Every structure is written in structure tokens, then in C-alpha cells.
Amino acid sequence: MNFNCPPHIRIATGLLGTLLCVASTMTLAAAALVLPPIVQPPSAEHHAGKIIWVDLVTPNLATAEKFYTGLFGWSFQDLHSGSRNFAVAMLEGRPVAGIFEGSAPSSAQRQSAWLTFIAGDVAAAKRITVAHGGKVLFEPHVYAQRGRQAVFADPQGAVFAVLASSSGDPPDLLPAPGEWIWSSLITTDPGTDAAFYQTLFGYDVFDAGGDDGAEHLILSTDEYARASVNAMPEAGSRHHPHWLNFVRVRDTVQMSARASALGGRVLVEPRADRHGGKVAVVADPAGAPFGLLEWVDTQSKEATP
Amino acid sequence: MRTFMRRLIASACGAASLVILYACVAGGGYGDGAEVSYGADFYEPFGYEYGGWGPNYRVGPPHGGERRPEHSGGAHPHPPAYHPAAPSRSVPSIPSRPRGH
Numbered sequence: 409m410n411f412n413c414p415p416h417i418r419i420a421t422g423l424l425g426t427l428l429c430v431a432s433t434m435t436l437a438a439a440a441l442v443l444p445p446i447v448q449p450p451s452a453e454h455h456a457g458k459i460i461w462v463d464l465v466t467p468n469l470a471t472a473e474k475f476y477t478g479l480f481g482w483s484f485q486d487l488h489s490g491s492r493n494f495a496v497a498m499l500e501g502r503p504v505a506g507i508f509e510g511s512a513p514s515s516a517q518r519q520s521a522w523l524t525f526i527a528g529d530v531a532a533a534k535r536i537t538v539a540h541g542g543k544v545l546f547e548p549h550v551y552a553q554r555g556r557q558a559v560f561a562d563p564q565g566a567v568f569a570v571l572a573s574s575s576g577d578p579p580d581l582l583p584a585p586g587e588w589i590w591s592s593l594i595t596t597d598p599g600t601d602a603a604f605y606q607t608l609f610g611y612d613v614f615d616a617g618g619d620d621g622a623e624h625l626i627l628s629t630d631e632y633a634r635a636s637v638n639a640m641p642e643a644g645s646r647h648h649p650h651w652l653n654f655v656r657v658r659d660t661v662q663m664s665a666r667a668s669a670l671g672g673r674v675l676v677e678p679r680a681d682r683h684g685g686k687v688a689v690v691a692d693p694a695g696a697p698f699g700l701l702e703w704v705d706t707q708s709k710e711a712t713p
Numbered sequence: 714m715r716t717f718m719r720r721l722i723a724s725a726c727g728a729a730s731l732v733i734l735y736a737c738v739a740g741g742g743y744g745d746g747a748e749v750s751y752g753a754d755f756y757e758p759f760g761y762e763y764g765g766w767g768p769n770y771r772v773g774p775p776h777g778g779e780r781r782p783e784h785s786g787g788a789h790p791h792p793p794a795y796h797p798a799a800p801s802r803s804v805p806s807i808p809s810r811p812r813g814h
Binding site: 580581582589592594600603606613622624626628631632633636638641642652654675679681683687689697701703705 | 802
């Protein structure tokens with residue numbers, strides 16, 4: 409092979425190679441974010457209506473990691489895509505949440521929040537949500553490893569996501585301390601919202617009305633309780649329907665205090681709940697609210713089919 | 714030969730520039746193609762209020778197996794918007810099987 413090219417040809421070829429190299433690198437960096445699978449190793453299980461994942465958007469990833477590591481012992485796999493930073497929170501080698509770094513929009517008063525992902529048919533969810541007066545906030549997209557997902561606002565404005573996981577759904581096991589155990593939809597009209605979610609996911613709806621006279625409903629599939637739907641407390645003037653997710657803890661009082669010590673805030677002091685254990689609501693340093701819930705291993709009882 | 718090489722290099726440079734331009738436009742979003750900011754879209758409206766939780770305000774999961782209140786399953790003054798589970802069914806609980814069993 410003859411490599412005796414004139415110098416200007418060699419320079420031009422080198423320049424061309426460099427340009428193509430830069431272009432390829434930028435294109436790869438610009439490719440859609442690669443979201444990891446939610447179940448590792450993959451499973452063949454599917455549980456429509458189950459809350460299977462949560463994502464957080466926060467202004468400072470390092471601050472969030474420090475807080476959640478200190479509180480629950482989560483470790484983090486940091487991932488980068490272009491200029492975007494995000495991390496997968498792990499507990500004992502299992503993925504438990506995703507955390508994205510992103511600035512809050514300056515146009516409106518907004519706060520960091522955990523986004524609730526419910527297992528289901530994304531296309532059907534879009535159709536039903538729109539038909540019932542809800543909104544599509546993020547159109548259905550397929551992410552190779554995670555699956556197909558979209559983000560919606562229900563007819564009363566609560567934001568939620570639907571995910572058809574390509575790695576299957578997590579098995580129906582009792583979550584360990586430090587894992588998500590429960591979710592509540594706090595809304596203005598529980599009955600109407602329960603009907604909406606029942607249409608979406610085929611929930612069985614149980615009336616678990618409390619002593620306060622407020623409407624409290626339980627949503628279930630596969631004979632397991634998946635979430636509650638609660639009337640929004642009347643006190644207070646600033647309300648917005650939302651999903652609230654709970655992490656299982658051994659001691660709600662102790663963990664609330666720890667959340668405060670780590671830079672969070674206690675929004676609802678520890679209190680006895682329906683199951684006898686205590687719950688509390690706290691906010692992380694960026695203001696994202698989540699719940700703490702005690703649960704004893706022997707508490708669950710099989711329901712009468 | 715020299716003219717051919719110049720044209721070839723010019724064409725390749727043009728193609729590379731287009732790829733770079735595309736990369737700049739498409740980059741960084743939590744979506745594929747358009748510039749979509751995950752954070753901007755999913756910061757929720759500010760103003761959660763938790764101060765109004767009275768002593769009987771209950772959000773947690775049931776034990777399972779409980780009988781439901783008397784007014785369940787059809788004794789509402791108005792039929793609920795949802796289809797209630799049959800009154801004979803007790804309220805289920807969360808999964809009880811621990812990991813590794």
C-alpha cells in the first residue's frame with residue numbers, strides 16, 4: 409500500500425477524521441438518556457396497578473444523595489448523559505429509585521417532588537386520561553432498558569406516570585426497611601378519582617372510611633392493597649392533589665428526627681395510623697415530600713377473596 | 714485528482730457539520746429528539762399542605778382481613794362514582810412474603 413500522499417492531503421484527511429470523531433462523540437452524548445431497567449435481573453412478572461418505581465427531580469444531586477444515604481442507607485450509581493446528571497438509588501444491590509438533577513422552572517412556584525410510576529398499558533392510559541379530562545404531561549416514550557412510559561395529570565391535577573417495564577415488574581414481596589412500601593393519593597374528590605384510576609388499572613376499590621368522616625378508599629389488584637385514596641384535609645388553604653409515597657422504616661420517630669438532622673423537615677409528626685404503626689411525612693432538603701411508615705413483618709393478613 | 718480530493722473533503726466536512734448541528738439540537742433531554750427538560754416538566758405545583766391532618770386522618774395500608782364499615786358497599790346516600798368491591802370481600806393488605814422466602 410502506498411502512503412506517499414502530498415502533505416496538504418494528509419493534513420486535510422487528519423482534519424476530516426478529527427471532525428468526524430467529534431461529531432460522533434457529540435451525537436452519542438446527545439442520544440436519549442439511557443434509563444436502567446427497574447428490575448435486575450429481569451422478571452416475567454406483571455402487576456397492573458402496582459406502584460413499581462419512583463423518580464425524583466432535585467436541584468442538587470449531591471445534596472440529595474447525601475440525605476438519602478444518611479437516612480436509608482441507599483447507595484448510588486451515578487450516571488451521566490451529556491450535561492444531565494442522574495443516579496439510581498440502590499438498596500442491597502436492588503434499584504429503588506431514580507434521582508435526576510434539574511433546575512426548577514423560574515416561571516412558576518414549583519417544588520421538587522417524587523414522581524409515582526404505576527404499572528400499566530401506556531397507550532390505554534393516555535387514551536383514558538384524555539377522555540376523562542386529564543392531561544398528558546409527557547408523551548409516551550420507549551426507553552430501551554426501562555420500557556414505555558408517559559407522565560399524566562389526573563382529572564384533579566395529581567401528577568403520575570404509567571410504565572410498561574421491559575424488565576418486568578418487581579415481585580409482590582414485603583418491602584424491606586428502606587424500600588418503598590405504600591402510596592397515597594391525596595385529592596379533592598376521592599370517589600371520582602378512584603373511579604378514574606379504576607378505569608385505568610382495573611382496581612378493586614374498598615371503602616375504608618375513617619372515624620373522621622372523610623372518604624378513605626383502598627385500591628387493590630391481585631388481592632393486594634396497592635394504594636389509598638384520601639380526601640384532602642379541609643384545613644389549610646394551599647392544596648394541590650398529589651401522590652405521596654412512603655418508605656418502610658423500623659422507627660418513625662427516630663427516622664423523622666434523623667431526616668431533620670440531615671437537613672430535611674418534618675411536615676407531619678409521627679402518628680399512629682390505620683395499621684397500628686406510626687407514619688410521618690417529611691421533606692428532603694429540596695422540599696420533596698415523602699412518607700415514613702412502620703410495618704411489622706407479621707402485620708399483613710390474607711384477605712378473604 | 715487534487716480537485717476530486719478537495720471536493721470529497723469539502724463534502725465530508727459539510728456532512729460532519731450537519732451531524733454536529735443535529736447533536737447540538739437534540740442533546741441533553743429526557744426524551745428523544747426534542748429538547749425536553751425533565752426537571753422543568755415535573756417539578757410539581759408548590760403548596761402541599763400537611764397541617765390539616767386530624768387525629769383520625771389515616772393514609773396507611775390496612776392489615777387485611779378487616780370488616781369494612783357499615784356504610785360500605787351501597788349504603789352511601791349517593792352511589793359512588795367507582796364500582797365498589799363486593800361487600801362480602803374483606804379489605805386486602807400489602808404483600809406479606811419477605812424477600813428470600
